[in-house]
Amino acid sequence: MAAVAGRQATWDTGRIRADFPVLARRINGHPLVYLDNAASSQQPASVIDAVTEYARSHHANVHRGVHTLSQEATARYEGARERVRSFIGAGSPSEIVFVRGTTEAINLVAQAQARPRLEPGDEILVTWLEHHSNIVPWQLVAEQTGAVLRAVPIDRRGVVDADSYRRMLGPRTRVVALAHVSNALGTVLPIAGMIAAARERGITTVVDGAQAVPHLAVDVRALGCDFYAFSAHKMYGPTGIGVLYARESVLASMPPWQGGGDMILTVSFRGSTWNHLPHRFEAGTPNVAGAVGLAAAIDYLEAVGLAEIARHEHALLEDATASLARIPGVTLIGTAPDKTSLVSFAVDGVHPHDLGTVLDSRGIAVRTGHHCAMPVMEHFGVAATTRASFGLYNTPDEIETLHHAVLDAIRMLR
């Protein structure tokens, strides 16, 4: 593995930045200021090198060949699974299913776990701040089964209403699907308590952890959820690979989702038998290179230290919140007391799309739009916001650059 920043007595953002080749780029004549980490984060050289090294020296299909390369590829793929297991505190690698990403993970749960069990009138409970990927799969399964999708309201700060949540956990609730962290607002949900309340009633619990895993230490057994999903590309890994953690007893009770190679033990025209967990849920040749990259990203995160990352990012959040609040006409959208490091905001008289273009001309990458969370936009009465989301390599100087670019946009457009 290439050099990693290493656990440091004192935080050194400069050293971390040196690990990310793309941060040396200039965009439109300015140093890149990458503030779109909640959409997709950048990759350190150690991840890029791990993926390249796999392709250069170890690639073959997995679980199939007696030859050396196939064994090496299998060892790396299954090694990545074990790496994920230890990272999120799962009990066994058979609880770790590799998927394309969080979206695929939630669709898998909706179709393979929920669909066979849901009856007309059963309820699926989500919150108002979910990403579309934790809404639409449930709408699909509700249409297929006659179940009803309900959403727990949020308040003016973007905090899920705890009383409504407890009230809405009813006798017909079968599934509770929660974001751990809101992608549009940054709100951290108190999911441990929410999961416990659902479990007391025997309700299946699904957590969309895509926005949590890069920022908070996650322990799935301490949380007690049945499912926890996340994506590598939001945690400094490659695209196209993600994880569905599923409690072993729950996974064992589920029928296969997709059919194909690798998910079977035997196939005949009289019928087929299914492979052991988790391979039953991984039909076809998997994304081995992606799994290798994900494992390298976990190595990187742990070498830097999640507690240190959280401290650094919290300081950035406070800095950015104060910096934007100083600009007349800026309204912060999402002011929950417990947030990860992102700021969503509106600027009077300046449409987010125009602001995004002006910021890009200064080398600043932000997300503008509805953030795949249109119910959140509806709740706050806006069509779109501008979102700056921070990662471990961002600096207070970059927040200052953002501040001045927002002022420039206002001067130009308002």
Place this chain on the structure above:
Amino acid sequence: MDLADLYRDVIVDHNRRPRNRGELPGATHLAEGNNPLCGDQLRVFIDVEDDLIRDLRFCGSGCAISTASASLMTEAVRGRTRAEFAELFGAMHHMLTTPGAAADPRLGKLMALAGVREFPARVKCASLCWHTLKAALAGAAAPVTTE
């Protein structure tokens, strides 16, 4: 990348003070356009008699480019025939999508939007109103989308 090419004075002015914004009582045709990327929603009302676009107005929220483009369009298209609209539509499309397209005097003030083609992510902002108007003229019932 020069922002001054995109946000020319004419565009900034039409964004700050959009012309012909609001519903059009007595409209004969109406179409709705959506840009799912940015959440822009636009409605175009027209009053057509025989072949003539007698009047048109637009409603909706959007970015500076989409607002200014709709505002400029209403001024450019009022009083035109369907055939003249089709010609303007073609000229706009060419200007917004063809690198280095020569200035087309038929477009008049609409030429202020020429800089948009240097910003590929923004071309849809400028073209949404034109597609929506085209749909309104065709009497299309389904909303237009940029996707």
